[in-house]
Amino acid sequence: MDLVKEKYLEINLEVIPYSGNNYSSYVSSKLETGDMPDIYSTKAYAPRQMDLSDKLIDMSGYDFLGNYSETRLHDVADNGAIYLLLCQIQYPGYGFQYLCNILDTDFLNTINGRYWQNDFLQGNKNISNSPEMRKSMNTLDKWRDIGMLNGDGDEKNDYNTKMIMAEGNTLFLLGTVNNFSGTDTEDEFDFMPFLSEDGSSNAYIANVTKYIGLNKKLEENGNEQKLEDALHVMEIISTVDGMCSLSAAEQSDVLIPLKDFEIPEDSAYKSMEDALNEGYVAPLIYDGWEDLSAGVGEKMLSFMKGECSASDVAAEIDAEQNLLQDNSERVYTTVTEKIEKTDCAKLVGICFAKAADADLALVSTNKWYTMEGDTAMNTKGVQCPLYAIPITEQEITAMLPTGWTGTIQTATLTGARIEELAETGFDKFGDGEHLFPYTLVTPDNFTIEKDKTYTVVICGASDAVQEEGNIQDTGIVGLTVCEEYLSQFDTFSASDIVWE
DSSP: OOOHHHOOTTTOOOOOOOOSSSSHHHHHHHHHHHHOOOOEEEEEEOTSOOOOOTTBBOOSSSGGGGGBBHHHHHHHHTBBBBBOOEEEEOOOOHHHHHHHHTTTTTTGHHHHHHHHHHHTTTOOOOOOOOHHHHHHHHHHHHHTTTTSOSSSHHHTTTHHHHHHHHHOOSEEEEEEEEEOOOOTSSOOOOOOOOOOOOSSSEEEEEEEEEEEEBBBEEEEEEEOOHEEEHHHHHHHHHHHHHHHHHHHSOOGGOOBBBBTTTOOOOOOGGGHHHHHHHEEEEOOOTTTTTHHHOOOOHHHHHHHHTTHHHHHHHHHHHTTGGGTTTGGGOOOOESOOOOOHHHHHHHHHHHHHHHHHHHHEEEEOOOEEEETEEEEEEEEEEEESSSSSEEOOHHHHHHHHTTTTTTEEEEEEEEHHHHHHHHHOOOTTTTSSSOBBBEEEOOOTTOOOSSSSEEEESOOOOOOHHTTTOOOEEEEEEEHHHHHHHOSSSEEEEEGOOOO
């Protein structure tokens, strides 16, 4: 934002905050419903598989494309059109990705393997009728047999796994962490590719963390000035400084697809530069596979712990293939109109409070702040609306404060304190300035007595509130509660959000 203001003082930017657990689903819902900002960003894009011509502007004729590497432009070209530009690339992990990344050292990353992926997504092939894939699954056994896959880390917390690695008794870490510092350990660390059996097809997995495009509505009559402003913003973004400013990460944490970008000498990626230039890279497999990622990912984590076999993982993939064409069995309800964040906070409060047998609820939402040049957002609150589409686990986890596995927390507070918090908000940073709004959720016709003590579900509690309210973890998974609640409704709208 500062870079834009330096050159174009007249342009006003409004940032829509999101720091939830399922960004991919959130931006996918915005794209599907057309409820997009002027400048749209996403993490997943498959050119030639997704027709975006009626959603986003073709940017192929604009001068700022000259800043990009030809190779990277080819990656996003759709029959000559450019609807999304990739901005940042990293090298990731996690259950579903572990599976795909390891198989990318074998058949999956060959030309025939790419064809197989497309056939699988179309429902024409699976593992059981593909000898190459059945053989490739044996690679998983080899990784586990030599100890490279195991259950020694913390599957829910990368920081905890990182600190186990920092103790110095572990050879390698499989995860998303790459930012060891001198305060963590005196040891030095480096990137390791996903290893093939003989080393000839090792693979670093390229994950594009941000694509950027322009809303097609900017080309409508009356939006000429907004289009001009948006193009100026894209001009700034299409510079090294602009792309670095898009991320809260340090420059060394990302690779940038511009001609004049050089990997810094102190970057964690510098040591792999030759391998990247020589093509030892495979694209992250995710787009189009979303409905399989949770179930197959959990099965892969079970395999890593020694709880099932590689054939069980293969069977899980084949069993869930039908969800790629029809996931209606996983639809909990259909939202008939957009439900805004405040109403979603009320929905969460009702669901959680009823499940935890609480008297009422305080549910925070998100805002955009910057602190010391970095973004500062709320990861503990409701993140986004529910859009007018069929609602699956993907849409719920995008909105929900607890994501997939988080649990409901309660505090014991007086009525006066609850009303005070509802007025001031969630003081996440303890500075009394960067506050996130609470929605106070109570049963209908409920009167709060100032001197009475209540059990309150709380989504987002400062350290002070956690201590004074003797915060408790109920152990109840928020996602399960929300899924069960929404399952009561064939269709759902804001008018159905009632606590009787």
